[in-house]
Amino acid sequence: MGFEHTSVMSQEVHEHQNLKPGNISVDCTLGGAGHAIATIKAILPEGMLIGIDQDLDAINHANKILHPFKKNALLFHSNFSDLPEILNSNGIKGVNSILLDLGFSLNQLKNGNRGFSFNKNEPLDMRMDIRNDLTAFEIINSFPESELVNIFFKFGEEKFSRRIAKKIVAARRRAPIHTSLELAQMITDSIPAKNRFKMRIHPATRIFQALRIAVNRELERLEKFMEIAPSLLLKGGRLCVISFHSLEDRIVKQALRKFEDGCTCPKKLPVCLCGFVPQMKSVFRKPLVPTKEEITLNPMARSAKLRVAQKV
Ligand SMILES: C[S@@+](CC[C@H](N)C(=O)[O-])C[C@H]1O[C@@H](n2cnc3c(N)ncnc32)[C@H](O)[C@@H]1O
DSSP states (O other): OOOOOOOOHHHHHHHHTTTTTTTTEEOOOOSHHHHHHHHHHHHHHTTTEEESSSSSSHHHHHHHHHHHGGGOOOOOOOEEEGHHHHHTOEEEEOOOEEEEEEEOOOOHHHOOOOOOOOTSSSSOOOOOTEEESSSSHHHHHOHHHHHHHHHHHHHHHTTTHHHHHHHEEEEEHOOOOHHHHHHHHHHHHHHHHHHTTTTOOOOOHHHHHHHHHHHTTTTHHHHHHHHHHHHHEEEEEEEEEESSSHHHHHHHHHHHHHHOOOOOOOOOOSSSSSOOOOOOOEEEESBOOOOOOHHHHHGGGTTTTEEEEEOO
């Protein structure tokens, strides 16, 4: 099946990346490579796109669609937390822009056959990088009940986490839970009918999000990346991050605030002892969100938030 374009907030990203011909730009989450194509066109003829995705399908697809620009692109099947090593091994000291368009792609949801969707009967896998060992199957079928509750609360903010975990553990004593549809049905059955009927989202939405985050260690990697992002940018370079839920956005917001504030000494100290100076400045206070028109055309964009900061 063909790869579908999923680029969210393309116009806004393009405008705020502030790219010039000859720039070096990193797309940390190539996906369908929609943003990557726009980026490459903005930095031609001499510029270089460093493209990363942890999903081999995305890299193979990007290799095809970026083929006409192959002199201007270096693509890596890797995690964006490895960006410092990637830049180092290619002799790149700093870049003009970095884009993170977080989460999963439409292609992974629709054609991934890895159990990302609660509407499809697929193996419970959810790995974006199939070289990793941990799968959703392993979590669901072998993690202790308390650990399941923890994952569901922490990464899904699901208020029925305890009931759902209990039902899963009872079911797996009879037979392993193999597919996304089996799991989705079990989650639906765990939620009291009076709450289920009032829900505006599918009852399995939050648990599927939680599992995906746990399998791919998404928040941990984002936190690690945000700590080092300013050190990878050249002066004036831009960091653009599109997040899709509050757990991601909180990490981005807090990291940017820390880099904007600089000094971490208690206010009552007369002089700074920590030596930290501001490294980034947010381009706008509140995150940008997609237009109504974009959400109508692509409902997956509805929860997107774009934050942009510039290296000072
Ligand atoms: C929302 S899609 C990106 C869509 C893309 N910007 C476009 O224009 O089509 C997210 C992509 O990021 C990848 N991804 C998510 N977390 C990653 C990480 N930590 N390292 C590398 N790739 C990651 C996923 O595999 C997925 O392909």
